Amino acid sequence: MTEVMATTTETTVTDNTSKNDDTPTLSVIVEFTGGLEMLFSDQRRHVLSIPTTDKSGKPVTVAYLIEYLCENTMRDTRKELFILDDHLRPGILVLINDADWELEGEETYEIQNGDNILFVSTLHGG
Amino acid sequence: MDPITGKIERLKAQISETEVELQQLKAQLARLEALLSLPSPSSEAQANDQPTESSRKWTWPLEEEEYTRYGRQLILPSVGIRGQLRLKSAAILVVGAGGLGCPAAAYLAGAGVGTLGVVDGDTVELSNLHRQIAHNTARVGIKKADSLIQYCRGLNPEVRYVGYGEHLTPQNAQDVVSAYDVVLDCTDHPTSRYLISDICVLLGKPLVSASALRTDGQLIVLNNPPATQGSADGGPCYRCVFPKPPPADSVVSCGEGGILGPVVGVMGVLQALESIKLLAAGTGKENYQGPGEPLTPSLLLFSAYSPTPFRSIKMRGRRSNCFACSASSMLTLKELKTGSLDYVQFCGVTTPINILQPGERVSATDYKSILASGINRGSLLLDVREKEHFDIAKIPGAINIPFSTFQTKSRSTSNGYSAHLEWLPEDVSSDTPIYVVCRVGNDSQLVAKKLKDLGLDRHGERFIGDIKGGMKAWKLEVNQTMPFT
Numbered sequence: 199m200t201e202v203m204a205t206t207t208e209t210t211v212t213d214n215t216s217k218n219d220d221t222p223t224l225s226v227i228v229e230f231t232g233g234l235e236m237l238f239s240d241q242r243r244h245v246l247s248i249p250t251t252d253k254s255g256k257p258v259t260v261a262y263l264i265e266y267l268c269e270n271t272m273r274d275t276r277k278e279l280f281i282l283d284d285h286l287r288p289g290i291l292v293l294i295n296d297a298d299w300e301l302e303g304e305e306t307y308e309i310q311n312g313d314n315i316l317f318v319s320t321l322h323g324g
Numbered sequence: 325m326d327p328i329t330g331k332i333e334r335l336k337a338q339i340s341e342t343e344v345e346l347q348q349l350k351a352q353l354a355r356l357e358a359l360l361s362l363p364s365p366s367s368e369a370q371a372n373d374q375p376t377e378s379s380r381k382w383t384w385p386l387e388e389e390e391y392t393r394y395g396r397q398l399i400l401p402s403v404g405i406r407g408q409l410r411l412k413s414a415a416i417l418v419v420g421a422g423g424l425g426c427p428a429a430a431y432l433a434g435a436g437v438g439t440l441g442v443v444d445g446d447t448v449e450l451s452n453l454h455r456q457i458a459h460n461t462a463r464v465g466i467k468k469a470d471s472l473i474q475y476c477r478g479l480n481p482e483v484r485y486v487g488y489g490e491h492l493t494p495q496n497a498q499d500v501v502s503a504y505d506v507v508l509d510c511t512d513h514p515t516s517r518y519l520i521s522d523i524c525v526l527l528g529k530p531l532v533s534a535s536a537l538r539t540d541g542q543l544i545v546l547n548n549p550p551a552t553q554g555s556a557d558g559g560p561c562y563r564c565v566f567p568k569p570p571p572a573d574s575v576v577s578c579g580e581g582g583i584l585g586p587v588v589g590v591m592g593v594l595q596a597l598e599s600i601k602l603l604a605a606g607t608g609k610e611n612y613q614g615p616g617e618p619l620t621p622s623l624l625l626f627s628a629y630s631p632t633p634f635r636s637i638k639m640r641g642r643r644s645n646c647f648a649c650s651a652s653s654m655l656t657l658k659e660l661k662t663g664s665l666d667y668v669q670f671c672g673v674t675t676p677i678n679i680l681q682p683g684e685r686v687s688a689t690d691y692k693s694i695l696a697s698g699i700n701r702g703s704l705l706l707d708v709r710e711k712e713h714f715d716i717a718k719i720p721g722a723i724n725i726p727f728s729t730f731q732t733k734s735r736s737t738s739n740g741y742s743a744h745l746e747w748l749p750e751d752v753s754s755d756t757p758i759y760v761v762c763r764v765g766n767d768s769q770l771v772a773k774k775l776k777d778l779g780l781d782r783h784g785e786r787f788i789g790d791i792k793g794g795m796k797a798w799k800l801e802v803n804q805t806m807p808f809t
């Protein structure tokens with residue numbers, strides 16, 4: 199845990215001195231299940247490097263990640279199957295390190311290096 | 325085989341099957357009657373100390389045969405004689421007698437619950453049988469609730485069975501559900517899922533909910549413990565987890581998306597397991613004391629093809645502003661019954677797509693004539709169903725460009741669409757008509773429209789349209805001798 203923190207601080211510092219070439223990143227594992235993987239090249243598991251901070255310099259949150267996924271990872275034009283009215287579409291659960299994101303602050307949760315973020319579409323069949 | 329002959333065959337099969345069942349019941353009755361008339365070994369031994377009449381009487385809490393029938397689970401610490409007696413005094417309701425309900429009800433019947441209720445308004449179809457294992461070929465056409473009970477009765481006639489050959493509705497929900505201790509949601513649509521959750525909250529019943537699609541499944545025990553509305557001690561309800569229903573267009577049924585039998589089977593079996601755990605521990609009974617440690621609600625995710633097929637997720641508790649289970653909830657039994665909650669409207673309905681002009685749509689019959697007449701020699705037929713459907717059966721000459729590929733962003737071009745036109749033969753002339761066909765005639769309209777938007781119709785020089793009603797209409801009108809999936 200301490201190691202992760204140290205790395206984050208260090209890379210943030212690098213960000214101030216260098217420019218865009220060397221944007222510090224966080225490594226996250228993003229997974230999709232329940233049919234959502236179809237929007238992401240039929241791939242359930244993605245290992246991504248995302249910026250540590252957003253445009254205004256704040257640490258990136260799950261809200262940022264959702265937008266990032268739409269812009270950079272999604273290969274399907276049907277964005278509305280993932281985002282509706284600027285929020286995650288109803289019927290999708292977000293699980294941060296195997297816990298409901300509502301236990302972690304939902305969209306405002308600040309992403310840590312190595313986090314596992316799982317998007318689950320609810321199923322209805324029986 | 326014409327429909328009447330088919331029906332006669334089915335009835336014959338059903339009659340012979342019922343006769344076998346009747347024989348089994350008679351044999352069982354004879355066995356039990358024989359047991360009564362025979363002096364038991366123990367009564368022989370005790371004959372000297374006690375009056376004969378009372379010593380013949382079986383004084384143990386379960387029936388003699390039940391010690392044999394349930395012996396293997398009785399000796400488990402998690403069940404024991406107390407747990408078995410609780411199961412025997414429990415009433416369980418299975419809503420939905422399909423892929424989840426069949427295995428769930430079978431295991432609950434086997435385990436010896438006292439009463440098993442089954443709710444389903446549908447009838448058995450041939451396409452159900454690969455996963456709805458309690459039904460069978462001879463029972464195609466009969467009510468699923470009856471068919472499932474017939475199966476369970478063969479498995480364990482000691483259980484009391486109650487069939488409801490209708491769907492659960494806001495009007496009948498209270499009458500049906502109030503007689504039970506635990507409810508299993510084995511249905512297949514958001515409308516029924518919200519309704520079942522609401523009635524379980526209102527009547528204080530724990531709810532074991534599962535669902536499945538393609539190769540994935542989900543399981544969650546809701547309203548457990550089933551505290552009153554507003555009590556923070558209660559477990560979350562379906563609305564706590566999913567306050568808003570998904571858009572109707574995003575809901576995929578097993579008929580559309582497909583389902584692997586064992587996947588939904590696993591989930592149904594797990595529902596039975598969770599119910600047995602709840603009941604054997606005494607949930608839903610007056611003497612229920614609650615578990616030693618606080619319950620953390622969890623959602624079980626099953627992905628058959630994942631390297632880690634089972635994953636358990638820690639879930640939130642009750643939502644403080646939940647529509648159904650919070651202190652501020654206005655939901656009442658009266659309100660439910662009077663129909664002021666429209667579940668169909670709440671979950672939304674998919675409106676049939678109708679974006680092409682009548683002149684841009686040809687019927688299957690007309691397309692057949694067009695092909696035969698040779699007017700549009702060299703016309704292109706795009707089949708936009710997914711590859712699996714196309715591989716099963718297709719119209720000769722059709723090119724398969726799955727609908728999903730039209731939804732893919734292109735990395736190389738700014739407008740993002742030119743990459744999808746690779747299928748268009750280079751030597752095709754600018755006025756070659758393009759026909760689009762899909763499964764039932766929705767996606768085909770969307771694709772035809774898209775192709776026009778891309779300018780492929782060359783301002784009207786080229787015809788672009790779809791086959792109305794898709795492959796379903798093609799089978800119905802043109803070629804009955806092809807499979808439709």
Ligand SMILES: [Zn+2]
Nearest residue numbers: 561564646649
């Ligand atoms: Zn609730």
